[in-house]
Amino acid sequence: MKETLRKPVLAVGPFHPLQEEMEFFQLTVDGEKVTDIKARISYNHRGIEKLSETLQFDQVPYLVSRVCGICSASHPLAYVQAVEEIAGIKPPERALYVRTIINEMERIHSHLLWVGLAGHFIGYDTVFMWAWKYREPVLDLLEEMTGNRNNYGNVKVGGCREDIPEELIPKINQELDQIEKKAEMLTKAVLDDPVLHVRLKGVGVLSKEDAVNYAVTGPTARGSGVAIDVRRDDPYAAYADLDWKVVSQPEGDVFAKAVVRLLETFESIKMIRQALAKLPKGPVAVDVKEIPPGEGCGHAEAPRGETFHYVRSDGGNRPVRHKIRAPSYVNVPSFKASCIGADIADVTLTLAAVDPCYSCTERLAVVDGHNAVIHDYEELLRLSREKTARIRKDLGSPGLKLEGC
Amino acid sequence: MQPNELDKQFSPIQDRLAGIEYTKENRVFLPCEAEHVYEICRFLFDELRWRFVISTGIDAEDRFEVLHHFSDDASGTVVTVKAFIRDRDKPEIDSITPLIPAAEWIEREMRDLLGITFRNHPNPQRLILEDDWPDGVYPLRKEIPK
Amino acid sequence: MDWKLWALKKSIWVFHVNAGACNNCDIEIVNLLTPKFDVERFGIKLVGSPRHADALLVTGVGTRQAAKRVQEVYRQTSKPCVVFCMGACACGMGIFEGGYHVAGPIDSIIHEVDPNAIIAYVPGCPPKPQAMIMGVVKALAALQPKEKYATERVGQAVLANPG
Numbered sequence: 001m002k003e004t005l006r007k008p009v010l011a012v013g014p015f016h017p018l019q020e021e022m023e024f025f026q027l028t029v030d031g032e033k034v035t036d037i038k039a040r041i042s043y044n045h046r047g048i049e050k051l052s053e054t055l056q057f058d059q060v061p062y063l064v065s066r067v068c069g070i071c072s073a074s075h076p077l078a079y080v081q082a083v084e085e086i087a088g089i090k091p092p093e094r095a096l097y098v099r100t101i102i103n104e105m106e107r108i109h110s111h112l113l114w115v116g117l118a119g120h121f122i123g124y125d126t127v128f129m130w131a132w133k134y135r136e137p138v139l140d141l142l143e144e145m146t147g148n149r150n151n152y153g154n155v156k157v158g159g160c161r162e163d164i165p166e167e168l169i170p171k172i173n174q175e176l177d178q179i180e181k182k183a184e185m186l187t188k189a190v191l192d193d194p195v196l197h198v199r200l201k202g203v204g205v206l207s208k209e210d211a212v213n214y215a216v217t218g219p220t221a222r223g224s225g226v227a228i229d230v231r232r233d234d235p236y237a238a239y240a241d242l243d244w245k246v247v248s249q250p251e252g253d254v255f256a257k258a259v260v261r262l263l264e265t266f267e268s269i270k271m272i273r274q275a276l277a278k279l280p281k282g283p284v285a286v287d288v289k290e291i292p293p294g295e296g297c298g299h300a301e302a303p304r305g306e307t308f309h310y311v312r313s314d315g316g317n318r319p320v321r322h323k324i325r326a327p328s329y330v331n332v333p334s335f336k337a338s339c340i341g342a343d344i345a346d347v348t349l350t351l352a353a354v355d356p357c358y359s360c361t362e363r364l365a366v367v368d369g370h371n372a373v374i375h376d377y378e379e380l381l382r383l384s385r386e387k388t389a390r391i392r393k394d395l396g397s398p399g400l401k402l403e404g405c
Numbered sequence: 406m407q408p409n410e411l412d413k414q415f416s417p418i419q420d421r422l423a424g425i426e427y428t429k430e431n432r433v434f435l436p437c438e439a440e441h442v443y444e445i446c447r448f449l450f451d452e453l454r455w456r457f458v459i460s461t462g463i464d465a466e467d468r469f470e471v472l473h474h475f476s477d478d479a480s481g482t483v484v485t486v487k488a489f490i491r492d493r494d495k496p497e498i499d500s501i502t503p504l505i506p507a508a509e510w511i512e513r514e515m516r517d518l519l520g521i522t523f524r525n526h527p528n529p530q531r532l533i534l535e536d537d538w539p540d541g542v543y544p545l546r547k548e549i550p551k
Numbered sequence: 552m553d554w555k556l557w558a559l560k561k562s563i564w565v566f567h568v569n570a571g572a573c574n575n576c577d578i579e580i581v582n583l584l585t586p587k588f589d590v591e592r593f594g595i596k597l598v599g600s601p602r603h604a605d606a607l608l609v610t611g612v613g614t615r616q617a618a619k620r621v622q623e624v625y626r627q628t629s630k631p632c633v634v635f636c637m638g639a640c641a642c643g644m645g646i647f648e649g650g651y652h653v654a655g656p657i658d659s660i661i662h663e664v665d666p667n668a669i670i671a672y673v674p675g676c677p678p679k680p681q682a683m684i685m686g687v688v689k690a691l692a693a694l695q696p697k698e699k700y701a702t703e704r705v706g707q708a709v710l711a712n713p714g
Contacts, residue, residue, distance in 0.1 A: 039510075039532075040530075040531070040532060041510075041532060041533055042531075042532070042533055042534055042535050042536070042614075042615075042616040042652075043571060043614065043616050043617055044571050044572075044573075044611075044614065045533045045534065045535075045571075045614060045616070045652045046571060046612060046614060046647050046650050046652055046653060047544060047647075047650035047651045047652045047653065048647075048650070049545065050544055050545060050549075050551060050650065050651060051551075051646075051647065051649065051650050053551055054551045054649070062646060063646050066573045066575070066645075066646060066647075066676070067573060068573055068574060069572075069573045069574035069575030069576075069577070069578055069677070070574065070575075070578070072573075072575065085428065085429060085432065086428075113578070128585075129585055129586055132581075132582065132585040132586075133585055133586040133587060136582075136585075136587045148676075149579075149677075149679065150575045150578070150579075150677055151575060151676055151677070212454075212456070213505065213506045213507065214506055214507045215456055215457040215458070215505065215507035216507075228456070228478045233476075233478040233479070233481045234431065234476075234478075234481030234482075234483070235481070294428060295428060295434070295485075296428070296432075297432055297474065297483045297485065299458075299476075299483070306458070306476075308458050308459055308474065310461050310472065310474065310485075312463070321461065321463050323459065323461035323472075325458065325459035325511075329459070329510065329511070330459070330507055333506075333507065333509065333510055336506075357574055378599065534652065535614070535615040535616035535652065536616070537615070538615070544651045544652070549651070551649070
């Protein structure tokens, strides 16, 4: 074990280069087991809630879609729903369908991103390359629909800023067929692999009781048997009109969360196809004159879980108060419950299993009781991959069955 | 859920509330004085088994407000407990973290950004502002310019 | 090392620094490594330590907590190096200007430690991977005027055939 100074330069693998900020997560260990976790999250704090008070209601969506890169459709949607609640605005039906399509597209590429990262953490870089290769067609489709691969800017108070052109729809359906085939191959390869079964099952377990106490949402909750989903519980956009199911697994381990995310990807593909087929005619926005005084609570099911926005208006042009809660804010602290007592080698994977905003996973450090760093992120990654290698060896080194690269 | 059904559910804590306000069929606000916030949240979390969503701290000119948002996923209702802290010079309220571990971070954040003290918070350390941020400067207070 | 000689290097090793970003730019940087863009075939490699880097890819607005760390990383990067401000936030704070926890933009943070630092700007929110590649190529072309045509031809070829 190497003893280093408290804030050393961190050397880390090629995909998650790390800065020196180590106080994001500090884990204390006793032997090979984690005994405590401390967290500080000042690194990314940009003061967005205060900035929101300086913007007009219709400028805020541009700000909030940049809260997090991979939930950039869900944040503006939750926000505009809160404002529409205050003003009693009902967007046109077509707008609700367009919102649904964009959000489900985002879910697909976000879940594929997660599968790739999880593969990277356990040492299956083929999975990483594969999953991220097949994200690209989804990003390209989003660019054709909204003008940007990320930060779509398609939602506004009263509806959508842009419509999906009719001539694009056959192409979207064609691409979805391809993406579905690749996702099926990936799912089968991952879920049938004996090494992954041993590596991921029983690891990072979050019990149902802890899931409730830590108020987690999204796949983190659904992977622990807490079958909540805002799309079904408090339907918004067009979800009440579509035929789909909530995916949940009871075990609470990393494997269960992987299953939930992989199967949800297929539900999303199903939903997009239905929404495109049923897309109602008409405008995609209503005119909004003013927002009266009041309070609204808007929530949306982002890929990571429930995004919640509370907005207070005093009848002026700007929000008086805007509270933003990203799903990771409640999901990440549950790491305390799932990591204490766990093996150091499982730490990166356990944190990754809640699918935190990508940069959260980089800021891990393991310290001893006197705050000397004994494992930095690179070491934790190495320990995780070594564990996978040992398991593979024990099982006779089976290969991962991925085709069509 | 119809408004009068929900009202019935709240009867055990009715005397602690200053009212029950509906902005919509499934959006309820429960205003109360700060001293009652722990008991009300305990009722919602332990007895009604509603999910804690997040809290919002607000500097509302003549008072501070701490809003604890809960969700009844079975009915799609969002209930917000709106606690009023009248003492602007020394704003304090009981922490609900001992009851709901999920509230730990957000109460630390409200302390950082609004200067509200959460009594009995198990870990009242700085969460969200940088190490060198000056004590006593609370960015979300109205007196701090935008 | 002479600037011209340095800039003739075909293999640029880069170190990525997140200075308080929303992750969009970071993900697009990682996208550069994946099969569609695959920048490693052009010798652009993401390294794990600033000491091995020829260039820094900085994303994010430069929050107060991140600013000192960015400066520390810059000090440790072997010189000469180029700092690429990736994305609207790094270039000029973008939509976060005026925030109470924002110390950026990145060029002012770097110039505090080295007024002569070489900084290249790649705007976009996020910049597409093609834009990032173009940014790196253009910066190299600007630093080596004699070889300008050769490098620009390579750049055009890269963009014509993203993979």
